[in-house]
Amino acid sequence: MQVDPGALRVVEAVARHGTLTRAGAAMGMSQPAISYQLRRIEERLGTALFERGSGGCRPTAAGEVLLRALLPALAQIDAALAEVAALSRATGLRILTDFGFAGLWLMPRLAGFRNAHPEIDVQITAAQEMAMARPGEVAIRFARAGDLGAEAWLLMPERVMPVCTPAYLAAHGPIADPADLARRTLLHLDAPPEARWFTWASWFATQGVVRPRRSGELGLNTYDFVVQAALAGQGVALGWMPLIAPHLASGALVPVGPEIIRPDTGYWIEAPGAVTPALQALSDWLRREAS
Protein backbone atom coordinates (compact mmCIF):
# COMPACT_ATOMS: atom_id res chain seq x y z
CA MET A 1 0.00 0.00 0.00
CA GLN A 2 1.21 3.45 -0.87
CA VAL A 3 2.27 5.81 1.85
CA ASP A 4 0.84 9.24 1.42
CA PRO A 5 3.67 11.78 1.40
CA GLY A 6 1.23 14.31 2.78
CA ALA A 7 0.96 12.43 6.01
CA LEU A 8 4.75 12.41 6.15
CA ARG A 9 4.56 16.03 7.22
CA VAL A 10 3.50 14.58 10.54
CA VAL A 11 6.68 12.53 10.67
CA GLU A 12 8.78 15.60 9.97
CA ALA A 13 6.97 17.66 12.58
CA VAL A 14 7.34 15.01 15.27
CA ALA A 15 11.05 14.67 14.52
CA ARG A 16 11.51 18.43 14.65
CA HIS A 17 9.50 19.10 17.78
CA GLY A 18 10.34 16.01 19.77
CA THR A 19 6.86 15.37 21.16
CA LEU A 20 3.50 14.60 19.60
CA THR A 21 1.96 17.37 21.62
CA ARG A 22 4.29 20.08 20.34
CA ALA A 23 4.16 18.73 16.78
CA GLY A 24 0.38 19.02 16.95
CA ALA A 25 0.56 22.55 18.23
CA ALA A 26 2.88 23.47 15.38
CA MET A 27 0.57 21.88 12.82
CA GLY A 28 -2.66 23.20 14.30
CA MET A 29 -3.88 19.74 15.21
CA SER A 30 -4.61 18.00 18.49
CA GLN A 31 -2.19 15.50 20.03
CA PRO A 32 -4.48 12.49 19.46
CA ALA A 33 -4.75 13.44 15.79
CA ILE A 34 -0.96 13.33 15.50
CA SER A 35 -0.84 10.03 17.34
CA TYR A 36 -3.46 8.59 15.01
CA GLN A 37 -1.72 9.76 11.86
CA LEU A 38 1.64 8.45 13.00
CA ARG A 39 0.21 5.07 13.90
CA ARG A 40 -1.39 4.84 10.47
CA ILE A 41 1.89 5.56 8.72
CA GLU A 42 3.74 3.02 10.83
CA GLU A 43 1.10 0.38 10.12
CA ARG A 44 1.46 0.94 6.39
CA LEU A 45 5.24 0.82 6.58
CA GLY A 46 5.22 -2.22 8.80
CA THR A 47 7.71 -0.71 11.20
CA ALA A 48 7.86 1.83 13.99
CA LEU A 49 9.36 5.20 13.14
CA PHE A 50 9.57 6.55 16.67
CA GLU A 51 10.02 5.20 20.14
CA ARG A 52 7.61 6.93 22.44
CA GLY A 53 7.65 7.57 26.11
CA SER A 54 6.83 10.14 28.70
CA GLY A 55 9.88 12.09 27.68
CA GLY A 56 8.71 12.39 24.11
CA CYS A 57 9.71 10.66 20.89
CA ARG A 58 13.00 9.54 19.40
CA PRO A 59 13.35 8.21 15.87
CA THR A 60 14.06 4.53 15.46
CA ALA A 61 16.69 3.36 13.00
CA ALA A 62 13.99 3.11 10.34
CA GLY A 63 12.77 6.55 11.30
CA GLU A 64 16.26 7.97 10.80
CA VAL A 65 16.46 6.45 7.32
CA LEU A 66 13.16 8.01 6.31
CA LEU A 67 13.90 11.40 7.85
CA ARG A 68 17.24 11.65 6.05
CA ALA A 69 15.36 11.72 2.75
CA LEU A 70 12.20 13.39 3.94
CA LEU A 71 13.59 16.63 5.29
CA PRO A 72 15.31 17.80 2.08
CA ALA A 73 12.47 16.51 -0.08
CA LEU A 74 9.78 18.37 1.85
CA ALA A 75 11.93 21.51 1.86
CA GLN A 76 12.24 21.27 -1.92
CA ILE A 77 8.50 20.79 -2.35
CA ASP A 78 7.70 23.68 -0.06
CA ALA A 79 10.10 25.97 -1.89
CA ALA A 80 8.44 25.08 -5.18
CA LEU A 81 4.98 25.64 -3.74
CA ALA A 82 6.08 29.04 -2.46
CA GLU A 83 7.46 29.89 -5.89
CA VAL A 84 4.25 28.82 -7.58
CA ALA A 85 2.22 30.86 -5.11
CA ALA A 86 4.42 33.89 -5.76
CA LEU A 87 4.05 33.32 -9.47
CA SER A 88 0.31 33.18 -9.05
CA ARG A 89 0.36 36.49 -7.22
CA ALA A 90 2.54 38.16 -9.83
CA THR A 91 0.87 36.53 -12.78
CA GLY A 92 -1.91 38.53 -14.32
CA LEU A 93 -5.53 37.71 -14.48
CA ARG A 94 -7.67 36.41 -17.21
CA ILE A 95 -11.08 37.98 -17.33
CA LEU A 96 -13.81 35.89 -18.89
CA THR A 97 -16.88 37.82 -19.95
CA ASP A 98 -19.37 38.24 -22.73
CA PHE A 99 -18.73 40.28 -25.84
CA GLY A 100 -21.17 43.00 -24.91
CA PHE A 101 -19.68 43.68 -21.52
CA ALA A 102 -16.15 43.42 -22.86
CA GLY A 103 -16.65 45.78 -25.80
CA LEU A 104 -18.95 48.34 -24.28
CA TRP A 105 -17.83 48.63 -20.69
CA LEU A 106 -14.61 46.86 -19.90
CA MET A 107 -12.29 47.56 -22.82
CA PRO A 108 -12.91 51.33 -22.83
CA ARG A 109 -11.99 51.50 -19.14
CA LEU A 110 -9.16 49.07 -18.99
CA ALA A 111 -6.51 51.65 -19.73
CA GLY A 112 -7.29 53.18 -16.36
CA PHE A 113 -6.72 49.89 -14.57
CA ARG A 114 -3.55 49.15 -16.47
CA ASN A 115 -2.17 52.63 -15.70
CA ALA A 116 -2.88 52.09 -12.03
CA HIS A 117 -1.48 48.54 -12.04
CA PRO A 118 1.22 48.17 -14.66
CA GLU A 119 2.55 45.08 -12.90
CA ILE A 120 -0.66 43.12 -13.45
CA ASP A 121 -1.05 41.39 -16.78
CA VAL A 122 -4.65 41.37 -17.87
CA GLN A 123 -6.12 39.18 -20.53
CA ILE A 124 -9.68 39.46 -21.63
CA THR A 125 -11.33 36.40 -23.07
CA ALA A 126 -14.71 37.21 -24.51
CA ALA A 127 -16.98 34.35 -25.45
CA GLN A 128 -20.59 33.71 -26.04
CA GLU A 129 -20.73 30.99 -23.41
CA MET A 130 -18.12 31.05 -20.78
CA ALA A 131 -16.49 28.06 -19.12
CA MET A 132 -16.34 27.95 -15.35
CA ALA A 133 -13.53 30.14 -14.14
CA ARG A 134 -10.60 28.42 -12.63
CA PRO A 135 -7.93 29.81 -10.26
CA GLY A 136 -6.23 32.81 -11.80
CA GLU A 137 -9.38 33.65 -13.75
CA VAL A 138 -12.26 36.03 -13.11
CA ALA A 139 -15.63 35.49 -14.68
CA ILE A 140 -17.91 38.47 -15.16
CA ARG A 141 -21.21 37.05 -16.18
CA PHE A 142 -24.78 38.13 -16.37
CA ALA A 143 -26.64 36.07 -13.83
CA ARG A 144 -29.26 36.10 -11.16
CA ALA A 145 -28.66 35.66 -7.46
CA GLY A 146 -28.55 31.98 -6.72
CA ASP A 147 -27.18 31.02 -10.11
CA LEU A 148 -23.60 31.13 -8.92
CA GLY A 149 -21.52 30.02 -5.98
CA ALA A 150 -21.80 31.60 -2.57
CA GLU A 151 -18.66 33.67 -3.09
CA ALA A 152 -19.88 35.39 -6.24
CA TRP A 153 -20.76 39.06 -5.79
CA LEU A 154 -22.89 41.49 -7.72
CA LEU A 155 -20.89 44.07 -9.67
CA MET A 156 -23.84 45.97 -11.10
CA PRO A 157 -27.56 45.30 -11.01
CA GLU A 158 -29.52 45.17 -14.22
CA ARG A 159 -30.79 48.62 -15.26
CA VAL A 160 -32.44 48.73 -18.66
CA MET A 161 -34.41 51.26 -20.70
CA PRO A 162 -35.44 51.53 -24.35
CA VAL A 163 -33.26 53.88 -26.45
CA CYS A 164 -32.95 55.18 -30.02
CA THR A 165 -31.28 58.02 -31.90
CA PRO A 166 -32.76 61.55 -32.02
CA ALA A 167 -32.74 61.19 -35.81
CA TYR A 168 -35.04 58.17 -35.50
CA LEU A 169 -37.49 60.24 -33.49
CA ALA A 170 -37.31 63.09 -35.96
CA ALA A 171 -38.07 60.69 -38.78
CA HIS A 172 -40.86 58.70 -37.07
CA GLY A 173 -42.26 61.06 -34.47
CA PRO A 174 -41.89 60.97 -30.70
CA ILE A 175 -42.87 57.91 -28.63
CA ALA A 176 -45.67 58.77 -26.21
CA ASP A 177 -45.98 55.62 -24.09
CA PRO A 178 -45.18 51.88 -24.05
CA ALA A 179 -48.19 51.07 -26.20
CA ASP A 180 -46.86 53.52 -28.77
CA LEU A 181 -43.43 51.99 -28.45
CA ALA A 182 -44.89 48.56 -29.13
CA ARG A 183 -45.80 49.79 -32.62
CA ARG A 184 -42.23 50.73 -33.52
CA THR A 185 -39.40 48.65 -35.00
CA LEU A 186 -37.50 46.86 -32.25
CA LEU A 187 -33.95 45.54 -32.32
CA HIS A 188 -33.55 42.16 -30.59
CA LEU A 189 -30.65 40.63 -28.69
CA ASP A 190 -30.78 36.93 -29.46
CA ALA A 191 -29.88 34.77 -26.52
CA PRO A 192 -29.81 31.16 -25.43
CA PRO A 193 -32.79 30.07 -23.31
CA GLU A 194 -30.87 30.28 -20.03
CA ALA A 195 -29.87 33.89 -20.52
CA ARG A 196 -30.94 36.00 -17.59
CA TRP A 197 -31.21 39.45 -19.13
CA PHE A 198 -34.42 41.20 -20.17
CA THR A 199 -35.88 40.55 -23.55
CA TRP A 200 -38.27 42.96 -25.21
CA ALA A 201 -41.09 40.55 -24.33
CA SER A 202 -40.20 40.52 -20.64
CA TRP A 203 -39.59 44.28 -20.64
CA PHE A 204 -43.07 45.00 -22.08
CA ALA A 205 -44.53 42.58 -19.57
CA THR A 206 -43.38 44.91 -16.79
CA GLN A 207 -45.39 47.66 -18.55
CA GLY A 208 -48.48 45.52 -18.88
CA VAL A 209 -48.12 45.27 -22.64
CA VAL A 210 -48.02 42.06 -24.67
CA ARG A 211 -45.64 42.55 -27.56
CA PRO A 212 -44.22 39.47 -29.23
CA ARG A 213 -41.34 39.63 -31.67
CA ARG A 214 -42.49 40.47 -35.23
CA SER A 215 -41.08 38.65 -38.20
CA GLY A 216 -38.58 40.74 -40.09
CA GLU A 217 -37.27 42.54 -37.00
CA LEU A 218 -33.53 42.51 -36.72
CA GLY A 219 -32.01 40.04 -34.27
CA LEU A 220 -28.33 40.04 -33.35
CA ASN A 221 -26.45 37.66 -31.13
CA THR A 222 -23.95 40.15 -29.78
CA TYR A 223 -24.98 43.18 -27.77
CA ASP A 224 -22.58 45.69 -29.23
CA PHE A 225 -23.93 44.79 -32.66
CA VAL A 226 -27.37 45.70 -31.29
CA VAL A 227 -26.01 49.04 -30.09
CA GLN A 228 -24.38 49.68 -33.47
CA ALA A 229 -27.71 48.98 -35.21
CA ALA A 230 -29.45 51.41 -32.86
CA LEU A 231 -26.78 54.07 -33.51
CA ALA A 232 -27.41 53.51 -37.22
CA GLY A 233 -31.05 54.44 -36.65
CA GLN A 234 -32.44 51.04 -37.51
CA GLY A 235 -34.87 50.87 -34.61
CA VAL A 236 -35.30 50.98 -30.86
CA ALA A 237 -33.04 48.87 -28.69
CA LEU A 238 -33.04 47.94 -25.06
CA GLY A 239 -30.25 49.94 -23.44
CA TRP A 240 -28.40 48.43 -20.51
CA MET A 241 -26.79 50.77 -18.06
CA PRO A 242 -24.03 51.49 -17.69
CA LEU A 243 -23.01 49.88 -20.98
CA ILE A 244 -24.63 52.62 -23.04
CA ALA A 245 -23.98 55.45 -20.61
CA PRO A 246 -21.40 57.14 -22.88
CA HIS A 247 -23.90 57.22 -25.77
CA LEU A 248 -26.55 58.76 -23.53
CA ALA A 249 -24.04 61.31 -22.29
CA SER A 250 -23.08 62.32 -25.84
CA GLY A 251 -26.70 62.48 -26.98
CA ALA A 252 -26.12 59.84 -29.62
CA LEU A 253 -28.86 57.76 -27.98
CA VAL A 254 -31.87 59.00 -26.03
CA PRO A 255 -34.17 57.13 -23.66
CA VAL A 256 -37.72 56.57 -24.90
CA GLY A 257 -39.18 54.68 -21.95
CA PRO A 258 -38.77 54.10 -18.24
CA GLU A 259 -35.72 52.46 -16.69
CA ILE A 260 -36.38 49.10 -15.01
CA ILE A 261 -34.03 47.93 -12.26
CA ARG A 262 -33.69 44.37 -11.00
CA PRO A 263 -31.44 44.37 -7.93
CA ASP A 264 -30.74 40.62 -7.88
CA THR A 265 -29.87 40.23 -11.53
CA GLY A 266 -26.96 41.74 -13.32
CA TYR A 267 -23.22 41.34 -13.86
CA TRP A 268 -21.81 39.11 -11.18
CA ILE A 269 -18.16 38.42 -10.41
CA GLU A 270 -16.92 34.91 -9.80
CA ALA A 271 -13.27 34.18 -8.97
CA PRO A 272 -12.46 30.76 -7.53
CA GLY A 273 -9.28 30.04 -5.66
CA ALA A 274 -7.20 32.13 -3.33
CA VAL A 275 -7.65 35.88 -3.29
CA THR A 276 -4.34 37.07 -4.75
CA PRO A 277 -3.18 40.70 -4.64
CA ALA A 278 -3.89 40.95 -8.37
CA LEU A 279 -7.42 39.71 -7.87
CA GLN A 280 -7.92 42.06 -4.94
CA ALA A 281 -6.72 45.02 -6.99
CA LEU A 282 -9.01 44.13 -9.87
CA SER A 283 -11.99 43.64 -7.59
CA ASP A 284 -11.43 46.99 -5.92
CA TRP A 285 -11.09 48.72 -9.28
CA LEU A 286 -14.23 47.06 -10.67
CA ARG A 287 -16.25 48.18 -7.61
CA ARG A 288 -15.06 51.77 -7.99
CA GLU A 289 -15.74 51.86 -11.73
CA ALA A 290 -19.19 50.38 -11.29
CA SER A 291 -20.31 52.91 -8.65
Place this chain on the structure above:
Amino acid sequence: MQVDPGALRVVEAVARHGTLTRAGAAMGMSQPAISYQLRRIEERLGTALFERGSGGCRPTAAGEVLLRALLPALAQIDAALAEVAALSRATGLRILTDFGFAGLWLMPRLAGFRNAHPEIDVQITAAQEMAMARPGEVAIRFARAGDLGAEAWLLMPERVMPVCTPAYLAAHGPIADPADLARRTLLHLDAPPEARWFTWASWFATQGVVRPRRSGELGLNTYDFVVQAALAGQGVALGWMPLIAPHLASGALVPVGPEIIRPDTGYWIEAPGAVTPALQALSDWLRREAS
Protein backbone atom coordinates in the same frame (compact mmCIF):
# COMPACT_ATOMS: atom_id res chain seq x y z
CA MET B 1 -3.64 26.90 3.54
CA GLN B 2 -1.08 24.15 3.28
CA VAL B 3 -0.90 22.04 0.18
CA ASP B 4 -0.78 18.37 0.98
CA PRO B 5 2.30 16.83 -0.66
CA GLY B 6 0.41 13.58 -0.84
CA ALA B 7 -2.03 15.00 -3.29
CA LEU B 8 0.93 16.18 -5.34
CA ARG B 9 1.33 12.61 -6.47
CA VAL B 10 -1.68 13.36 -8.63
CA VAL B 11 0.17 16.26 -10.21
CA GLU B 12 3.16 14.06 -10.96
CA ALA B 13 0.98 11.31 -12.40
CA VAL B 14 -0.92 13.69 -14.68
CA ALA B 15 2.35 15.20 -15.93
CA ARG B 16 3.79 11.77 -16.57
CA HIS B 17 0.78 10.22 -18.26
CA GLY B 18 -0.54 13.24 -20.14
CA THR B 19 -4.24 12.65 -19.47
CA LEU B 20 -6.34 12.49 -16.33
CA THR B 21 -7.76 9.21 -17.49
CA ARG B 22 -4.42 7.48 -17.83
CA ALA B 23 -3.09 9.04 -14.61
CA GLY B 24 -6.12 7.61 -12.82
CA ALA B 25 -5.54 4.19 -14.29
CA ALA B 26 -1.93 4.31 -13.16
CA MET B 27 -2.95 5.35 -9.63
CA GLY B 28 -5.88 2.98 -9.34
CA MET B 29 -8.38 5.81 -9.21
CA SER B 30 -11.18 6.93 -11.48
CA GLN B 31 -10.81 9.91 -13.84
CA PRO B 32 -13.27 12.13 -11.92
CA ALA B 33 -11.28 11.46 -8.73
CA ILE B 34 -8.14 12.75 -10.44
CA SER B 35 -10.04 15.74 -11.78
CA TYR B 36 -11.36 16.53 -8.32
CA GLN B 37 -7.97 16.25 -6.64
CA LEU B 38 -6.28 18.40 -9.24
CA ARG B 39 -8.92 21.10 -8.98
CA ARG B 40 -8.52 21.15 -5.20
CA ILE B 41 -4.75 21.61 -5.47
CA GLU B 42 -5.17 24.39 -8.03
CA GLU B 43 -7.70 26.17 -5.83
CA ARG B 44 -5.32 26.08 -2.89
CA LEU B 45 -2.41 27.32 -4.98
CA GLY B 46 -4.53 30.00 -6.62
CA THR B 47 -3.32 29.08 -10.07
CA ALA B 48 -3.86 26.45 -12.73
CA LEU B 49 -1.19 23.79 -13.06
CA PHE B 50 -2.43 22.27 -16.30
CA GLU B 51 -4.26 23.39 -19.38
CA ARG B 52 -6.84 20.80 -20.22
CA GLY B 53 -8.51 19.86 -23.42
CA SER B 54 -9.69 16.92 -25.40
CA GLY B 55 -6.14 16.14 -26.31
CA GLY B 56 -5.17 15.79 -22.66
CA CYS B 57 -3.23 18.02 -20.29
CA ARG B 58 -0.17 20.23 -20.64
CA PRO B 59 1.52 21.91 -17.69
CA THR B 60 1.20 25.65 -17.41
CA ALA B 61 4.23 27.76 -16.54
CA ALA B 62 3.34 27.43 -12.88
CA GLY B 63 2.93 23.71 -13.36
CA GLU B 64 6.40 23.46 -14.83
CA VAL B 65 7.88 25.28 -11.85
CA LEU B 66 6.22 22.89 -9.42
CA LEU B 67 7.06 19.75 -11.39
CA ARG B 68 10.73 20.69 -11.59
CA ALA B 69 10.94 20.34 -7.81
CA LEU B 70 8.30 17.70 -7.37
CA LEU B 71 9.73 14.92 -9.50
CA PRO B 72 13.09 14.61 -7.72
CA ALA B 73 11.51 15.15 -4.31
CA LEU B 74 8.93 12.41 -4.75
CA ALA B 75 11.60 10.08 -6.13
CA GLN B 76 13.68 10.74 -3.02
CA ILE B 77 10.75 10.07 -0.70
CA ASP B 78 9.81 6.89 -2.51
CA ALA B 79 13.38 5.62 -2.36
CA ALA B 80 13.43 6.23 1.39
CA LEU B 81 10.09 4.50 1.85
CA ALA B 82 11.38 1.51 -0.08
CA GLU B 83 14.48 1.45 2.09
CA VAL B 84 12.42 1.62 5.27
CA ALA B 85 10.19 -1.17 4.00
CA ALA B 86 13.24 -3.30 3.20
CA LEU B 87 14.63 -2.50 6.64
CA SER B 88 11.38 -3.54 8.21
CA ARG B 89 11.55 -6.85 6.43
CA ALA B 90 15.14 -7.50 7.48
CA THR B 91 14.85 -6.08 10.95
CA GLY B 92 14.17 -8.58 13.68
CA LEU B 93 11.17 -8.91 15.81
CA ARG B 94 10.45 -7.96 19.34
CA ILE B 95 8.35 -10.48 21.20
CA LEU B 96 6.29 -9.14 24.05
CA THR B 97 5.05 -11.74 26.50
CA ASP B 98 4.63 -12.49 30.16
CA PHE B 99 7.40 -13.77 32.40
CA GLY B 100 5.91 -17.20 32.76
CA PHE B 101 5.60 -17.87 29.08
CA ALA B 102 9.00 -16.35 28.38
CA GLY B 103 10.87 -18.30 31.01
CA LEU B 104 9.14 -21.64 30.82
CA TRP B 105 8.29 -22.08 27.18
CA LEU B 106 9.84 -19.53 24.90
CA MET B 107 13.40 -19.07 26.12
CA PRO B 108 14.17 -22.80 26.28
CA ARG B 109 13.09 -23.19 22.66
CA LEU B 110 14.42 -20.03 21.15
CA ALA B 111 17.78 -21.54 20.25
CA GLY B 112 15.95 -23.71 17.73
CA PHE B 113 14.38 -20.70 16.07
CA ARG B 114 17.62 -18.76 16.02
CA ASN B 115 19.47 -21.71 14.51
CA ALA B 116 16.86 -21.96 11.81
CA HIS B 117 16.78 -18.20 11.22
CA PRO B 118 20.11 -16.62 12.02
CA GLU B 119 19.24 -13.56 9.95
CA ILE B 120 16.32 -12.63 12.18
CA ASP B 121 17.12 -10.63 15.28
CA VAL B 122 14.82 -11.57 18.09
CA GLN B 123 14.29 -9.59 21.22
CA ILE B 124 12.15 -10.81 24.05
CA THR B 125 10.56 -8.24 26.26
CA ALA B 126 8.89 -9.84 29.23
CA ALA B 127 6.61 -7.70 31.36
CA GLN B 128 3.85 -8.13 33.78
CA GLU B 129 1.49 -6.02 31.74
CA MET B 130 2.22 -5.61 28.10
CA ALA B 131 1.66 -2.56 25.99
CA MET B 132 -0.17 -2.95 22.72
CA ALA B 133 2.16 -4.33 20.11
CA ARG B 134 3.11 -1.99 17.32
CA PRO B 135 4.47 -2.82 13.88
CA GLY B 136 7.63 -4.88 14.14
CA GLU B 137 6.41 -6.40 17.41
CA VAL B 138 4.62 -9.61 18.31
CA ALA B 139 2.56 -9.91 21.46
CA ILE B 140 2.01 -13.34 22.94
CA ARG B 141 -0.55 -12.87 25.62
CA PHE B 142 -2.93 -14.94 27.63
CA ALA B 143 -6.40 -13.96 26.54
CA ARG B 144 -9.83 -15.15 25.66
CA ALA B 145 -11.37 -15.10 22.20
CA GLY B 146 -12.90 -11.71 21.68
CA ASP B 147 -10.40 -9.89 23.87
CA LEU B 148 -8.14 -9.06 20.97
CA GLY B 149 -8.38 -7.82 17.42
CA ALA B 150 -9.80 -9.89 14.61
CA GLU B 151 -6.35 -10.77 13.30
CA ALA B 152 -5.15 -12.32 16.54
CA TRP B 153 -4.84 -16.10 16.49
CA LEU B 154 -4.71 -18.78 19.15
CA LEU B 155 -1.29 -20.32 19.63
CA MET B 156 -2.25 -22.80 22.33
CA PRO B 157 -5.44 -23.33 24.29
CA GLU B 158 -5.43 -23.33 28.04
CA ARG B 159 -4.78 -26.78 29.44
CA VAL B 160 -4.34 -26.95 33.19
CA MET B 161 -4.06 -29.61 35.84
CA PRO B 162 -2.96 -29.70 39.50
CA VAL B 163 0.63 -30.93 40.02
CA CYS B 164 3.09 -31.55 42.84
CA THR B 165 6.34 -33.45 43.44
CA PRO B 166 6.39 -37.21 44.17
CA ALA B 167 8.20 -36.35 47.43
CA TYR B 168 5.20 -34.22 48.46
CA LEU B 169 2.92 -37.20 47.95
CA ALA B 170 5.29 -39.51 49.86
CA ALA B 171 5.30 -37.09 52.77
CA HIS B 172 1.55 -36.26 52.83
CA GLY B 173 -0.10 -39.27 51.27
CA PRO B 174 -1.74 -39.64 47.86
CA ILE B 175 -4.56 -37.28 46.74
CA ALA B 176 -7.71 -39.32 46.17
CA ASP B 177 -10.10 -36.74 44.64
CA PRO B 178 -10.74 -32.96 44.34
CA ALA B 179 -12.26 -32.83 47.79
CA ASP B 180 -9.10 -34.39 49.19
CA LEU B 181 -7.05 -31.94 47.15
CA ALA B 182 -9.00 -29.05 48.67
CA ARG B 183 -7.57 -29.99 52.08
CA ARG B 184 -3.93 -29.70 50.88
CA THR B 185 -1.63 -26.67 50.75
CA LEU B 186 -2.11 -24.78 47.47
CA LEU B 187 0.32 -22.47 45.73
CA HIS B 188 -1.37 -19.42 44.19
CA LEU B 189 -0.52 -17.38 41.13
CA ASP B 190 -1.47 -13.80 42.01
CA ALA B 191 -2.95 -11.93 39.12
CA PRO B 192 -4.67 -8.68 38.32
CA PRO B 193 -8.46 -8.88 38.10
CA GLU B 194 -8.53 -8.91 34.32
CA ALA B 195 -6.27 -11.94 34.04
CA ARG B 196 -7.89 -14.66 32.01
CA TRP B 197 -6.20 -17.78 33.32
CA PHE B 198 -7.65 -20.23 35.83
CA THR B 199 -7.31 -19.58 39.49
CA TRP B 200 -7.60 -22.33 42.04
CA ALA B 201 -11.07 -21.07 42.88
CA SER B 202 -12.26 -21.28 39.29
CA TRP B 203 -10.50 -24.65 38.80
CA PHE B 204 -12.29 -26.13 41.82
CA ALA B 205 -15.55 -24.67 40.58
CA THR B 206 -15.25 -26.91 37.52
CA GLN B 207 -15.04 -29.85 39.96
CA GLY B 208 -18.07 -28.76 41.95
CA VAL B 209 -15.95 -27.86 44.95
CA VAL B 210 -15.91 -24.52 46.76
CA ARG B 211 -12.37 -23.86 47.94
CA PRO B 212 -11.43 -20.28 48.79
CA ARG B 213 -7.85 -19.24 49.33
CA ARG B 214 -6.71 -19.88 52.89
CA SER B 215 -4.69 -17.34 54.80
CA GLY B 216 -1.04 -18.26 54.99
CA GLU B 217 -1.00 -20.00 51.59
CA LEU B 218 1.85 -18.88 49.37
CA GLY B 219 1.02 -16.45 46.60
CA LEU B 220 3.46 -15.43 43.90
CA ASN B 221 3.04 -12.95 41.12
CA THR B 222 5.21 -14.72 38.57
CA TYR B 223 4.39 -18.15 37.25
CA ASP B 224 7.86 -19.59 37.16
CA PHE B 225 8.19 -18.67 40.83
CA VAL B 226 5.07 -20.75 41.37
CA VAL B 227 6.67 -23.64 39.50
CA GLN B 228 9.86 -23.28 41.51
CA ALA B 229 7.88 -23.40 44.76
CA ALA B 230 6.11 -26.55 43.57
CA LEU B 231 9.42 -28.14 42.61
CA ALA B 232 10.62 -27.31 46.12
CA GLY B 233 7.75 -29.39 47.51
CA GLN B 234 5.95 -26.49 49.13
CA GLY B 235 2.49 -27.45 47.93
CA VAL B 236 0.26 -28.21 44.96
CA ALA B 237 0.29 -25.83 42.02
CA LEU B 238 -1.84 -25.47 38.95
CA GLY B 239 0.23 -26.73 36.05
CA TRP B 240 -0.28 -25.18 32.64
CA MET B 241 0.53 -27.25 29.61
CA PRO B 242 2.81 -27.13 27.81
CA LEU B 243 4.72 -24.82 30.18
CA ILE B 244 5.40 -27.60 32.65
CA ALA B 245 5.62 -30.40 30.10
CA PRO B 246 9.37 -30.90 30.62
CA HIS B 247 8.87 -31.31 34.38
CA LEU B 248 6.14 -33.88 33.81
CA ALA B 249 8.35 -35.68 31.31
CA SER B 250 11.21 -35.84 33.76
CA GLY B 251 8.99 -36.95 36.62
CA ALA B 252 9.92 -33.92 38.71
CA LEU B 253 6.21 -33.02 38.84
CA VAL B 254 3.25 -35.43 38.73
CA PRO B 255 -0.44 -34.66 38.00
CA VAL B 256 -2.80 -35.05 40.97
CA GLY B 257 -6.08 -34.12 39.29
CA PRO B 258 -7.81 -33.96 35.95
CA GLU B 259 -6.72 -31.69 33.11
CA ILE B 260 -9.19 -28.99 32.14
CA ILE B 261 -9.10 -27.59 28.62
CA ARG B 262 -10.65 -24.30 27.50
CA PRO B 263 -10.42 -24.03 23.71
CA ASP B 264 -11.15 -20.32 23.46
CA THR B 265 -8.72 -19.18 26.14
CA GLY B 266 -4.97 -19.46 26.06
CA TYR B 267 -1.91 -17.86 24.54
CA TRP B 268 -2.89 -15.70 21.61
CA ILE B 269 -0.62 -14.06 19.04
CA GLU B 270 -1.13 -10.47 18.01
CA ALA B 271 1.09 -8.77 15.41
CA PRO B 272 -0.16 -5.51 13.91
CA GLY B 273 1.14 -4.09 10.70
CA ALA B 274 2.30 -5.75 7.51
CA VAL B 275 3.20 -9.42 7.55
CA THR B 276 6.94 -9.34 6.99
CA PRO B 277 9.03 -12.41 6.15
CA ALA B 278 10.45 -12.34 9.67
CA LEU B 279 6.98 -12.32 11.16
CA GLN B 280 5.89 -15.08 8.84
CA ALA B 281 8.88 -17.22 9.82
CA LEU B 282 8.23 -16.68 13.52
CA SER B 283 4.54 -17.45 13.19
CA ASP B 284 5.29 -20.69 11.33
CA TRP B 285 7.84 -21.72 13.92
CA LEU B 286 5.50 -20.92 16.82
CA ARG B 287 2.75 -23.03 15.26
CA ARG B 288 5.08 -25.98 14.82
CA GLU B 289 6.49 -25.72 18.33
CA ALA B 290 3.01 -25.47 19.86
CA SER B 291 1.64 -28.56 18.11
Place this chain on the structure above:
DNA sequence: GAAAGCCATAAAGGTTCTTTATGCAGGTTG
Protein backbone atom coordinates in the same frame (compact mmCIF):
# COMPACT_ATOMS: atom_id res chain seq x y z
C1' DG C 1 2.43 12.17 47.35
C1' DA C 2 0.70 15.49 44.16
C1' DA C 3 1.05 17.78 39.89
C1' DA C 4 2.45 18.22 35.25
C1' DG C 5 3.53 16.52 30.84
C1' DC C 6 3.34 12.99 27.67
C1' DC C 7 1.19 9.19 24.88
C1' DA C 8 -2.83 6.01 23.66
C1' DT C 9 -7.44 4.90 22.72
C1' DA C 10 -12.54 5.29 22.19
C1' DA C 11 -16.45 7.58 20.56
C1' DA C 12 -18.70 10.97 17.95
C1' DG C 13 -19.05 13.91 14.26
C1' DG C 14 -17.32 16.41 10.34
C1' DT C 15 -14.69 16.44 6.17
C1' DT C 16 -12.64 14.47 2.38
C1' DC C 17 -12.48 11.56 -1.39
C1' DT C 18 -14.10 7.92 -3.92
C1' DT C 19 -17.45 5.96 -7.12
C1' DT C 20 -21.10 5.95 -10.84
C1' DA C 21 -23.80 8.56 -13.91
C1' DT C 22 -23.92 11.85 -17.19
C1' DG C 23 -23.06 15.68 -20.26
C1' DC C 24 -20.26 18.36 -23.38
C1' DA C 25 -16.37 19.31 -26.54
C1' DG C 26 -13.05 18.12 -29.91
C1' DG C 27 -10.98 15.00 -33.06
C1' DT C 28 -11.16 11.07 -36.10
C1' DT C 29 -13.19 7.91 -39.24
C1' DG C 30 -16.29 6.16 -42.64
Place this chain on the structure above:
DNA sequence: CAACCTGCATAAAGAACCTTTATGGCTTTC
Protein backbone atom coordinates in the same frame (compact mmCIF):
# COMPACT_ATOMS: atom_id res chain seq x y z
C1' DC D 1 -21.54 15.28 -42.63
C1' DA D 2 -22.78 11.99 -39.16
C1' DA D 3 -21.34 8.74 -35.91
C1' DC D 4 -18.15 7.28 -32.73
C1' DC D 5 -14.36 7.65 -29.58
C1' DT D 6 -11.59 9.90 -26.17
C1' DG D 7 -11.07 13.25 -22.96
C1' DC D 8 -12.53 16.42 -19.14
C1' DA D 9 -16.09 18.37 -15.75
C1' DT D 10 -19.61 18.10 -12.47
C1' DA D 11 -23.31 16.24 -9.41
C1' DA D 12 -24.90 13.03 -6.17
C1' DA D 13 -24.35 9.33 -3.09
C1' DG D 14 -21.77 6.72 -0.06
C1' DA D 15 -17.49 5.15 2.03
C1' DA D 16 -13.37 6.23 4.23
C1' DC D 17 -10.61 9.16 6.63
C1' DC D 18 -9.42 12.39 10.13
C1' DT D 19 -10.52 15.55 13.47
C1' DT D 20 -12.14 16.64 18.10
C1' DT D 21 -13.14 15.86 23.16
C1' DA D 22 -12.90 12.87 26.96
C1' DT D 23 -10.29 10.02 29.53
C1' DG D 24 -6.85 6.91 31.43
C1' DG D 25 -2.21 5.45 32.47
C1' DC D 26 2.75 6.17 32.91
C1' DT D 27 6.85 8.76 34.04
C1' DT D 28 9.17 12.57 35.89
C1' DT D 29 9.65 16.42 38.85
C1' DC D 30 8.94 19.12 42.86
